[in-house]
Amino acid sequence: MTGPGTARSLIRALYANLQRPPRSVTDWLADAVRAVAIVLVIVSLFALPFTDFAVLSMSLPAVMLSRMIGLRSGLDLITCVTVFVAAGSNVLELYRAWTGWDLVVHFACTGVLAAVALVLLEDAGVVPPTGRRRTPIVVATITGLALSAFWEMVEWFGYRFITDAIFVTYDDTIGDMMVGGAGALVAGVLASRFRLTREDRAPL
Numbered sequence: 001m002t003g004p005g006t007a008r009s010l011i012r013a014l015y016a017n018l019q020r021p022p023r024s025v026t027d028w029l030a031d032a033v034r035a036v037a038i039v040l041v042i043v044s045l046f047a048l049p050f051t052d053f054a055v056l057s058m059s060l061p062a063v064m065l066s067r068m069i070g071l072r073s074g075l076d077l078i079t080c081v082t083v084f085v086a087a088g089s090n091v092l093e094l095y096r097a098w099t100g101w102d103l104v105v106h107f108a109c110t111g112v113l114a115a116v117a118l119v120l121l122e123d124a125g126v127v128p129p130t131g132r133r134r135t136p137i138v139v140a141t142i143t144g145l146a147l148s149a150f151w152e153m154v155e156w157f158g159y160r161f162i163t164d165a166i167f168v169t170y171d172d173t174i175g176d177m178m179v180g181g182a183g184a185l186v187a188g189v190l191a192s193r194f195r196l197t198r199e200d201r202a203p204l
Contacts (some may be wrong), residue, residue, distance in 0.1 A: 020204070033081055040075075075196060085105065115191060137188035144184020155168055
């Protein structure tokens with residue numbers, strides 16, 4: 001059971017990683033993407049329909065968490081860009097305009113989110129450290145499929161109760177989940193070979 005002391009230690013570690021100064025060009029780029037994401041979400045609250053603001057704001061937890069858990073700088077940058085592009089593509093209706101773009105985004109976005117989940121599970125002691133053994137391959141794939149299923153349920157809820165502009169079909173749902181699972185599998189393979197976190201991060 002997590003006690004008050006453990007919770008305080010976790011918060012301190014997250015804050016320490018958050019306030020760590022950037023040390024490379026990649027660090028600066030990732031922080032720049034984070035800053036742009038925050039500004040655009042704030043602007044969208046006043047300039048765009050509430051549904052677009054809600055979609056964009058869903059990207060903020062991921063772009064902030066990737067820094068707070070101490071992802072490697074390259075993976076941090078990829079996570080920030082991928083997640084915000086996924087949200088922005090919805091607002092700009094690129095999924096309707098560009099055939100196959102939704103599959104590309106599902107593959108990439110589910111992959112980076114599965115990587116984030118692996119780090120959280122590693123810190124919780126559920127899986128061994130990334131970069132060792134083959135456990136991350138199985139865990140990442142299962143996690144990616146679960147995330148894909150959750151997202152498809154969110155899309156169905158939005159279509160059913162908010163707006164019928166959301167594209168939901170059986171083939172689209174199954175295809176998205178398969179591609180998302182494939183992206184998570186790739187993330188798991190990479191995690192079985194390389195560490196996902198920085199050497200200088202504050203452990204959670």
